[in-house]
Amino acid sequence: MIGLWIALGVVGVLGAAGGYGWSRLMKEHKEARSLPLNAVDFGRLGDGTYHGAYAGGMYKWRANECDVTVTNGRVTGIQLAGSTDPGTKNAQHEVLYDRVIQAQSLQVDTISSATLTSKAWLQAVENALLQAQHD
């Protein structure tokens, strides 16, 4: 009898863990499909340096961290603080970071350029900027 309860308990724990794992997996799938960078209000940034991190997709291979500096209410610098992405050496994140600085300082709606890739870099920037935002 006790053996049966133990067995049922093990099944229950495994089921709960599996369900939790599955829900996280689905959440990360959903997250990876769309990484919007529109939650930040650039008009409400407090001065300081803010650390932002993005955990990456389901295999964490695009995880990255950055430090965003806000001076006089404007983003003046973004530094990569760490990354698990082997593509970091290509320095593409610098291009993306520069575009954040550029888009706020010039009154344009969007930018036409030769084709550009990658978005994960921007997620850490957004996470840092959300911390910088006034309530």
Next chain:
Amino acid sequence: MENELVAQTTQRAMGTVMSHKAFGLSAQVSVAAVCREVERIEGLLSRYLPNSDIGRVNGSAGTRSERISRETYEVLSTAAQFSQSCPGCFDTTIGPLVTLWNRGRDSLTQPDESSIKHILPLVNYRDLVLDPVSMTAGLREAGQSLDLGGIGKGFAGDKILDVFKQLGSSSAYSNLGGNVVTVGAKPDGSPWRIGIQHPRQEDRLIGAVSVVGRTVVTSGDYQRHFVDGQGKRHHHILDPRTGYPSESGLVSVSVVAERSLAADALSTILFVAGMEKGVAFLRSFPQAGAIFIDQDLRVYVTQGLRARFEADKGIEVTVLD
């Protein structure tokens, strides 16, 4: 009230990152529909999907023609017209060369001259056989392959415009990794301001162009490039005549036009053709305007864009006759 409704999303597709933004009552629905449309178009045109129309035509090169959708046919026949009107500037059969150079990009080495010479005869748009009756496409020689890098995102842009319009969006834009399409004006009635990337300073724009319901497509030598062991910069726009990245003296060309497919092809053609030949070629497209930037970073705009292009501080602009 309607103007306050807005939806925006980003999407990874066609080898790049896209963002779509719409205003109005149908904003949410149309942005979601646009994302699905892009996936559908990628499913037709990607050469990396073996079962796409293009994947099948490539897979059967030298063997047989393949039945393709009406849309793929439209892209291929338009591309063929552009190839004929400017021979050597634009060629969708550039696939084998792109593959060769991509291999080089990964290993940061330039393909050797003999491989390029060996592959170059395979690049020939005349070997693409299109049959409008049976709606088929085929490549004559084994080893040939299509690559719609210079036109596929342009076509997707046009299809996005159709979706926005069908769903009643009167104010929207999509940025397909640098190719911008717009529907109408901004909700307040003012034109969309589209920044033009400075080709040599990553944190700067060379200027901005104001547009209503038009598309802005830029071809430049500054993205997807690599620097080889000798420090030479290789970009992604290959000259179908030489097999090497185009060296026409231009570093960026932006085309402003009504339809995105034509703008995409035109920006590539003008970039490869160079300033003089490009300006002459553009005369056949009176509805289109262009912003040329040469290797000395001099900026030239066509007459029609004179009032709509605003250069950044310190940038001098010459208006072309």
